[in-house]
Amino acid sequence: MQTLTIDFICSLDGYGAAEGWPGWWGMESPAYLDWLENADDKDDPLLMGAKTYRVMSTLTAGGEPGTEVLNGIPKYVFSSSLPEPLTWENSTLVREDAVAYVRRLKEDSDRPLRTIGSIALCRSLLRAGLVDRYRVGIFPVITGVTGHDRIFDGYPDVRLDLVEARTFDMSIQLLEYIPTVLDGPPS
Secondary structure, three states: OOOEEEEEEEEEOOOOEEEOOOHHHHHOOHHHHHHHHHHOOOOOOOOEEEEHHHHHHHOOOHHOOOOHHOOOOOEEEEOOOOOOOOOOOEEHHHHHHHHHHHHHHHOOOOOEEEEEEOOHHHHHHHHOOOOEEEEEEEOOOOOOOOEEEEEEEEEOOOOEEEEEEEOOOOOOEEEEEEEEEEOOOOO
């Protein structure tokens, strides 16, 4: 069975994006971009929802630095609203239940899986017990006024056991955890 890693980037206050800010909040450091380009899992298949598909395919088509590597990667896009065929290369549109599909994909895939963005999809996969790793890139900005897409709202209680941490250019923190969904706060 393959592993599934949830990958998020966020501001320090937990937003996945902010109105008027550029991609990566304008802070994509050379060390971070190098890590993205050379990461062991950089070619692992990606899971995403419709909103992330729209955003990322547009960024990639527009030449956003660091996104060009996504073109050759297999992408599974969970959506009931996107029209067929998907135009971003190596993208497969999945209209069936994401939890059931990902459960089968973890069994059948020859590669580990990871997500990109897709807050609601990740939340449902975590609740279903399908997530093996949780990786968060924290960018050193607070976007309280302009921030949107709060990443952790609506999540169950989750204990996170840190397995890796690194800092890029004394700026971006990358934290990787093994998640355990809890029934509630520990007693």
